[in-house]
Structure formats: structure tokens, C-alpha cells
Amino acid sequence: MTTNYRHLATLPTDPVKMYDWQAEVGPAHSGQETHQAMFTLVGDLIRDAIMPPEQGAALFRAVARIPGVKVVENVVDAAGRRGGAITRDDPDSPTRDEWFFDAKTFEFLGEHSAATEDYSNINKGRTGNKAILERAVVDRAGQRP
Known part of the structure; x- marks a missing residue:
């Protein structure tokens, strides 16, 4: 799946159609259970791409429809900032x-x-942590903000 802005601008702006798109594309790119594949796809997009506003809004409205998705308030990220998850x-x-x-x-x-239970050599709790400190759009590849 490409994360090119022009391609992303062709994605649905209707949350129901975006959900259907996630259900089609997510499992095609992973061996995960359908709803987890959809959730992972969205995570990949928000991490690796800058979504056009209308598609971004539809993306998050569609995520809210995925079974098992929860909102958690008052959490702290890897940089110590408070927010929601x-x-x-x-x-x-x-x-x-x-x-x-x-x-x-x-x-x-x-x-x-996060590990939700102890398994293998991994203890329950955080297993990986990433903070985004800066994002920017530049005029050409390789240019620094």
C-alpha cells in the first residue's frame, strides 16, 4: 500500500466506505485477524503518512467502529507528554x-x-515505545525541516 499523499487523497471520505476499505486492504497486507489487520493498517498510516484532512477524519471515524477498539484517557507517552490513547x-x-x-x-x-500477559521471555507491560517529536512537510526528498 502506498502512503503517497495524492494516493491517500483518493481514499473514501465517508466513514462507512473507509471502514469497508480498511476491511479489504488490511487483511491483504497481513496474516492477522481481520479487525486487528484493520487496526494495524490505520496505525501504519498515522505513523508513516500525512493524511488529507477529509480522509483522516473518515479514517478515525471508521476506527471507532472496529470491534475491540478502546479510548484511554490521561496516558503518558515516551516523551512524558499527557494525552489520550x-x-x-x-x-x-x-x-x-x-x-x-x-x-x-x-x-x-x-x-x-504492551504485553498483556507474561509470555516467552517478555514480562507483562510496555515492550516498545516511540514518540514523535517533530513532523514536517518539505519541498523535496532528503530536505530537512
């Missing part, structure tokens, strides 16, 4: 993905993975 437990693995957002602006702040 959107989470979903993976039904095929003892893990949970969490995306952090600023409580006022809803700007994407980062993400983390």
Missing part, C-alpha cells in the same frame, strides 16, 4: 497496540506496544 488487544497474541494523541489538539504523539 486509542488501543486494541490483539486476539492472536498477548499484546496490545496503543496510539497516543494530544488531549487538546489530537495531534499524533507516538505509540507503544
